[in-house]
Amino acid sequence: MGEVFVEHIVKRRMDITGFAIRMGAIFLTLLVFFVGTAALGMVGITLTALMIYVCYLAFIYTSVEYEYSLVNGELTIEKILGQRKRKHITEIELKNAELIAPANSGEVQGRSVPFTKDYSSGSKREEVYAIIYNDKDGQTKFLFEPTEKMIDAMYHVRPSIVKKNG
Secondary structure, X not given: OOOOEEEEEEEOOOOHHHHHHHHHHHHHHHHHHHHHHHHHOHHHHHHHHHHHHHHHHHHHHOOEEEEEEXXXXXXXXXXXXXXXXXXXXXXXXXXXXXXXXXXXXXXXXXXXXOEEXXXXXXXXXOOOEEEEEEEOOEEEEEEEOOOHXXXXXXXXXXXXXXXXXX
């Protein structure tokens, strides 16, 4: 059997919290600039420079992407912040998965799973799939957005648990 390798990156849709963090950082930067320079002079300018950096960090850390890598029956999910910093999230062995199906399907909706972890773009599209997986904490449902090629590769590894859309 040949080696299977498929990867895909999805950008997480910004939620209201991320938007509020960005707007709050901009507001505080402007406030420090106008009030700080008028009241404190050069110290205000230094504080403004510091706030610009904080604003930059707010934009970086609210820009999130997820990378899915499928290599020989192991799905690796990594979180990418600001297209620079990469953080390993989890590895899912498909041999320990119970079901891979569209998240809005009857097979997934009919199961009571105690933990759900969302690694999708955050939209309610039909491309969102769920993996119901057994790990040390019990059953967990992972939401993600694979490509058709990734679904086919998973089907090639474990055809009995993969339910395709449509």
